[in-house]
Amino acid sequence: MHELRIENILTAKSIEAIKNRFDQSVSPNQITFQKTKPEFEGDITLLVFPLTKVSKKSPEQTAEAIGNYLKANVPEVTAYNVVKGFLNLVIGDEYWIKYLENQESSIKNQEPATETVMVEFSSPNTNKPLHLGHIRNNLLGISVSEILKAAGKKVIRVNLVNDRGIHICKSMLAWQKWGNGETPESSKMKGDHLVGKYYVMFDQEFKKQEASLPDGHWALEKASMPLRVEIQEMLRKWESGDPKTIELWKKMNGWVYDGFSKTYKDLGVEFEKTYYESETYLLGKQIVEEGVSKGIFKKRDDGSVWVDLTGDGLDEKLLLRSDGTSVYITQDIGTVMQRLEDFKESKINKLIYVVGNEQDYHFKVLFLIIKKLAGAKVLPFGEDLGGASLFHLSYGMVDLPSGKMKSREGTVVDADDLIDEMIHTAKAKTQELGKADDLSAEEAENLYRMIGMAALKYFILKVDPKKRMLFNPEESIDFNGNTGPFIQYTYARIKSVMRKSPIPSPKSQTPANSLHPNEKSVIKLLHDFPKVISESAETYNPGHVANYVYDLAKEYNQFYHECPILKAEKEEEKNFRLQLSAATSDVLKNSLKLLGIDVPERM
RNA sequence: GGCCCCGUAGCUCAAUUGGAUAGAGUAUCUGACUACGGAUCAGAAGGUUGAAGGUUCGACUCCUUCCGGGGUCACCA
Known part of the structure; x- marks a missing residue:
């Protein structure tokens, strides 16, 4: 399955191209691809600069030679253009369509744990x-x-x-x-x-005792403070296995x-x-x-x-x-x-x-x-x-916006309080929008919890773990824009469409015309999913998944606005878009799962 | 003070690990509701990437120095 991915095909063929055109051998790690910037034509871009050393030609000439070879020898490459040292490759619609059709199985095809x-x-x-x-x-x-x-x-x-x-x-x-x-x-x-x-309470009493010491705070006096003596005595008792102390310890x-x-x-x-x-x-x-x-x-x-x-x-x-x-x-x-x-x-x-x-x-x-x-x-x-x-x-x-959390100043944000607050906010917002009117009480409570927790989890996980982050309570309960609820909403919206018209089986094949730009953008993102997982795993950074799933939701919403699904002009087009939507909902759900976030069928 | 981490739009965060004209959200302003779900979408504006040097085809990213913020250097955990 993996070797069918376009990057792998292109890497192999680029090496071949260099062999063929410049009679030089390069290793796969010398070949680097990146996504083509939106302002240029193409889908995947080969960075040619590193190859000029072996080609002994200008970046443009090198890119031209490789592009020419790839277009001639890789059916998926339908066009190419060269901008400075960048070789932009256009990948034909057939590849993307085929990918979408196989996407379901490719997600489930996991290798055994190594x-x-x-x-x-x-x-x-x-x-x-x-x-x-x-x-x-x-x-x-x-x-x-x-x-x-x-x-x-x-x-x-x-x-x-x-x-x-x-x-x-x-x-x-x-x-x-x-x-x-x-x-x-x-x-x-x-x-x-x-x-x-x-x-x-202990801390407060201890400080009182400390404050009542005569000036100077001599070590001797500190050491003989009643609470200090008692606490050390208790630790000794614990370490020697005193039954009463152990009992208390177990109870508390x-x-x-x-x-x-x-x-x-x-x-x-x-x-x-x-x-x-x-x-x-x-x-x-x-x-x-x-x-x-x-x-x-x-x-x-x-x-x-x-x-x-x-x-x-x-x-x-x-x-x-x-x-x-x-x-x-x-x-x-x-x-x-x-x-x-x-x-x-x-x-x-x-x-x-x-x-x-x-x-x-x-x-x-x-x-x-x-x-x-x-x-x-x-x-x-x-x-x-x-x-x-x-x-x-x-x-x-x-x-926090007020600075560091300090227990002494009582600015520590309690986990349980915060969780409650998030859920209450989700409830208020949902009711305000009238989104849960036809749900049972239990379903509704479940939904508030799901949304509130999504907001909290996404807000925290989207930041690179290594970096210090600021938790602004007001921003964390905003459910618009780059937030967990926004992604959940996109999912629920797809589900709503699909309830109205399930995907027919057998699935229809290709869309009537060539891919709409918004369709292609979504499929390309779906195609990225496996890479995002491995990158995230290698760097131990859930932020990559968070940013990815947001991009996907955003891209899908654009598609949704531009392209009618149920009201599509042709039956094949409608079916294709349903299929695209279903695939997107799967990836949204799976991505959020990686962040520990659940998705509602409606919200 | 020694060592370690961090400085990116007003604010909160990105930037494929050295690649093209540094991107999103939010806030501000403007547009799209007889809606396949408006918790949406489109547009405007917003930057000397803390500062100065250096490395090279190319630097937010690597090196040096400085400035600013944080952490840590316990017979604490």
């Missing part, structure tokens, strides 16, 4: 509810996973819950002291929000998980496996100790363990505290090993961490440490980790 990729994302702390930053993380995780699957990879989605540590103890202690036995049921609060309330974490699962359901988040830091940090400690005995880490006199990364241009990094307790990175080391072990059968080729860019340094360090451990055979998968490579999918922070 590679296994593990994607870690979400990775919440169990001391507070999810916020806007987590939303970007989760949406990226969902989407990148879908895109990799579509690109023919086997994907294992995993979560890593940060469920232990001093910050978790803070909400526990506050609840114990001031909670009066409050529960999610008694307070009618979502569990993660309830726990978050006590986390905040349970509340948080109940809360998270609601948010996850709203966002469409699912995992094949969830890891808990409380279950992997001990393994991490063990590995670090082994590293010490193999001589790649150093234990200092006070008992703390360090790795020296100055040879790699970084610093020394602590791996175990002098009291033997683990730090953040220790657990990550254990988790890598645990995962490779758990999924030994799957032979993981790549392990992707979807984590914000404030942790760029952390992952640089982590990857170097893993490399050292593998090199010293501490990890039982050989020097190359059994062929697995590690990759940090680093994404930028989400800013």
Whole structure:
């Protein structure tokens, strides 16, 4: 199927042309095509500049020679023109029409998975509810996973819950002291929000104590603050397995998980496996100790363990505290090993961490440490980790019009609030337009949810993950223009047409006349879909899919305005346009699926 | 301060990874409703790609310096 694609034919034939006309051999990667700019005639353009070195002729002469050869030897090429060093090729309508006819099968024809990729994302702390930053993380995780699957990879989605540590103890202690036995049921609060309330309470009380210290803030006084002493005591109890502390910890974490699962359901988040830091940090400690005995880490006199990364241009990094307790990175080391072990059968080729860019340094360090451990055979998968490579999918922070989100200033956008707001806005807008008047209450609610979530997801995913982005609440609820609902609308509109007149079977063949320019534009975009998927998968950037699906919707809408479908002059024309519409709706739906967005049949 | 990332229309984002005259949305102005669904479409206006050099057939993209913004350098996570 793939070798039938025009780019591949042209690449092969261009090499042939150069052989034939200039008696030179070039490799496929020296041949680069791009879409022809709209202001020129043609569909595909060969860049000739790189070839002038082998042709030893001017760009124009080279282009002319190759164009001439292609027109003579490739039936799909019906015309060509040369502008400076650009060889613009016109691809005949027959090719595009044939592509459309086969498009359905070409989408389903997936090669079997060749590679296994593990994607870690979400990775919440169990001391507070999810916020806007987590939303970007989760949406990226969902989407990148879908895109990799579509690109023919086997994907294992995993979560890593940060469920232990001093910050978790803070909400526990506050609840114990001031909670009066409050529960999610008694307070009618979502569990993660309830726990978050006590986390905040601890922080406030702690600050009060701090403020009441005499001037100077001496370290000694700080260290002896009652809350500080109590919190450290609680952590020690937890680490020594004190039953009452563990019970409390389990109870409160349970509340948080109940809360998270609601948010996850709203966002469409699912995992094949969830890891808990409380279950992997001990393994991490063990590995670090082994590293010490193999001589790649150093234990200092006070008992703390360090790795020296100055040879790699970084610093020394602590791996175990002098009291033997683990730090953040220790657990990550254990988790890598645990995962490779758990999924030994799957032979993981790549392990992707979807984590914000404030942790760029952390992952640089982590990857170097893993490399050292593998090199010293501490990890039982050989020097190359059994062929697995590690990759940090680093994404930028989400800013608000008022600046950074700061919990201290109460400007953090809560995930659940935001989701509710999006759905309510979708509802108001839909009712205002009278779009849901003949739907049942349940169907209507479902629709509002679909639209609201599409707006949110698209707004966030269209931005290149690497870049810092601005979340403007007012713009995010705009459903016109380059938005999720706009694309959903285009889909629903096609479905509406198709309800009025299904595609006849057997399908009619070619349109009566040659392709209308708008028809051709749409088909060309449909033709791009597989390329967009692979490009998106290679760069881990859902933004490419988002931009593509928007272009397609826009292009289709133009076609829709220019070309009557049901009122087409001839029967063949009508059928062809129905077929084109059906194919477009499929690609719209499939593209949005890659962004974790659902489509309504009507809206 | 060291290291890392980012500066593109008023605003929010693109630009096929070094290719043609840098494109969309939004906001502003103008046009298309007896509609196959107007959550649509068409048009106008909007740019010295932060600045200056350099590399080459060709630079938003690569290199150097500077300016501006952010992140990170914990026995925190």
